[in-house]
Amino acid sequence: MKLATWNVNSVRIRAGLVADFLAREQPDLLLMQEIKCEDGQFPGEPFKDLGYHAAIVGQKSYNGVAVLSREPVEVRHRALPDQEHDGHARYIEVSFRDLTIGNLYLPNGNSGGDDGYRAKISWMENLRRHAAAMLDAEQDFILAGDYNVCPTDADFAKGALGADDALVRPETRAAFNALIWLGLTDAVRALHPNDPLYTFWDYQAGAWQRDRGLRIDHALLSPRVAERLVAVDIARAERDKPQPSDHVPVVVSIMD
């Protein structure tokens, strides 16, 4: 089973690149974030032509998440539990075969002052609570997407972020570690413990050319799923394409 997660930064602008990626990689599931459109504006046809179904939680202009799948999936949640009323389209959860798949776009936390940052931490605590509930229910799951967290100093290029950036603050990392310490596995770090690996490069200041990137897109696996992990790939080549997203796909392969 092959799953990819990709913050596409507008699915309407990027529909061609996404279709090319699907045709080449043929993932069973593609989790997209920042689709930046309402459900009715979603460009489903190029994906349908490649045999993909779409489950969409959109909103006008900002945020928005969607799951493309080669098999029909059942939508379990259209918002993170306890986070339903914030008006942000940031979570969709589906059942795929024996797995529960959560696709998330976590708040950045740098805008909106203290309230904005508190909202990020609160979102992370709700995610931890939901993950704990799924573990209690003995569900096997993957929680993947744009976490907007650099878990350690190895996860961003020197000089790419300030020490008090919401992506690296101690409280942010503590909230991420609280997820890990439930027993979840960071798929990329499980197979590549030491490499500098990035999934995002800013459009500004030549960040891509200078490899000043961040690792903020993650796939966290519940214990029995982690035992089935066989490969991960960060599709860096997507960042070199014409009119790219600032994020690239993270691809995770799990034994069936």
Add this chain to the structure above:
DNA sequence: ATGACATTCAGCGAATGA
């Protein structure tokens, strides 16, 4: 210290992002 770049909605600039 600042801006750099891209996207959306609007409408010839503002808001947001990480």
